[in-house]
Amino acid sequence: MAQVRNKQVILSNYVTGFPTESDFNIVESTITLELPEGSNDVLIKNLYLSCDPYMRSLMSEGPARKGSLSYTPGSPIGGYGVAKVIESGHPNYKKGDIVWGFTKWEEYSLVSAAQIVTKIENSDVPLSYYTGILGMPGMTAYAGFFELGSPKKGETVFVSAASGAVGQLVGQFAKLTGCYVVGSAGTKEKVDLLKNKFGYDEAFNYKEEPDLDATLKRYFPEGIDIYFENVGGKTLDAVLSNLKVHARIPICGMISQYNLTEQEGVKNLSKLIYNRVRLQGFIVSDYYHLYPKYLEFLLPKIKEGKVVYVEDIAEGLENGPTALVGIFSGRNVGKQVVVVARE
């Protein structure tokens, strides 16, 4: 079989501090669209790629590296994506299936079946949703808020990075549960989205709040029951001084810290004691067994318009590095997706 072009996004060097576009190269390699003899892997055509904060940790050299997923200079970077099966050596998948899972930033990838989270059976929502609301970020919001947050009607919820891929859902889940929810974001446009699109009760631009402790006291005079932690650092410190007794803090990420060579110190941890607070880190892949339950919960709500989702779409793999780098300065509005191909 003939070889075809396989455009790739390559890590050019290990990253220190904020990633920039020069940390990535676009190269054109070639690939034979045929599985090796006897392979039980799956050959896929990548359609939509997901830009997610955790990817920063895969770009570093040294102890922060997270096992086999970490990137190596000279090789294509990886991440979650939606893809079409070209050829399959594994009984669970066949040619033409649409799947989502962990793939590489290139036009075609050879992946193991273990990298595929699931086949996509429902196609009357945008396929790109499986990089966001119906993919890893959606499951992160669902598992973090419902499983770790244990929300009850009438409780108070604070969400940082609230207009992002995860935060916009946490706010809507909180409202569906009957909670009071406040979100923070970094631009006026995002704050407007939070209030007018996602149904947050209140929202503020953290860049315009010189005293975050005072801001939180204004929005939560009685304190916070659940803080959905996406950012870490100074925000966490201010939250620690504004918690209710038995508060819960699910931690899915600390994006404010990922690009610092030295982490900010969090000073108010002793507040956890008297308030009996549970602070719990989690990795979404531990909760993928709940995915069918999540689809059952969410798909009807998407179709009825009761849960909405905002995406920021970059067209073309060659625009991937710019899109990816942008999420670390909050340039994206909503979930950042890169379209490689539409089918």
Add this chain to the structure above:
Amino acid sequence: MAQVRNKQVILSNYVTGFPTESDFNIVESTITLELPEGSNDVLIKNLYLSCDPYMRSLMSEGPARKGSLSYTPGSPIGGYGVAKVIESGHPNYKKGDIVWGFTKWEEYSLVSAAQIVTKIENSDVPLSYYTGILGMPGMTAYAGFFELGSPKKGETVFVSAASGAVGQLVGQFAKLTGCYVVGSAGTKEKVDLLKNKFGYDEAFNYKEEPDLDATLKRYFPEGIDIYFENVGGKTLDAVLSNLKVHARIPICGMISQYNLTEQEGVKNLSKLIYNRVRLQGFIVSDYYHLYPKYLEFLLPKIKEGKVVYVEDIAEGLENGPTALVGIFSGRNVGKQVVVVARE
């Protein structure tokens, strides 16, 4: 009825930084050993008083104050103690009963029944034990280790302030559970106690370890499952880099931070995420319903010598301030008790 002398330990001023003996005065007031007409309170003679780290927070002015328990300059300080009932207006208690609960640092106190945790029924162990192993610190070790720590046989446990009122028990509970347990303390004498008296597998003097991260890696090459947090600050930061997946950190106190006007920053919180760590503050009084179960578990073990307890006894209320101040620099060896009277 005649008035009698009532020696008291009075807070002379709100405390900033480390408390010193000059922050307290010994005064002699008088008291009528008679309940006011119609009172349902309890008049007690204090026998043993407990010196505990949380008492530091009660000495401060301002937002760190913990409600009604906080001390006021000019008034006697309060804390846990063992006492004999002189007269009772409450049906649960009668003259001659021995009780433990929250009392004041004075010879005689008028307390509400709600301040009494329980009547002491078993008197074939030293009464002073009800300020320690059979009192609040014992319940702290029990609830923190078993309820929040969820230990399993073969797991690895690290305890800071390990020879203190709580730590010496956590180590012994860990050994009873079949765990590997390492403790840290601040003198050679305490380290010897940990290994030779309390059965810790390993112990070290943290003051002689310039690189705590390296020390923990030496004792826990595979990482820590449970960190029983008593100290906070730099120790917590080093532990965060040495945790196993699904580690648990019950936090009952952060003694290293109590006397600082500015708390140390903890920088490694992002380690909680990938390792799915649960960090949980708790207050022992939430677990007092387990006290009968605790006695059933522990009393036989004390009598058989399978659990031991070391106390540091100060004689006389007038030596109370020195004893209390000493726990913040680690001068005590074992549980610090003040004897007011022996019966």
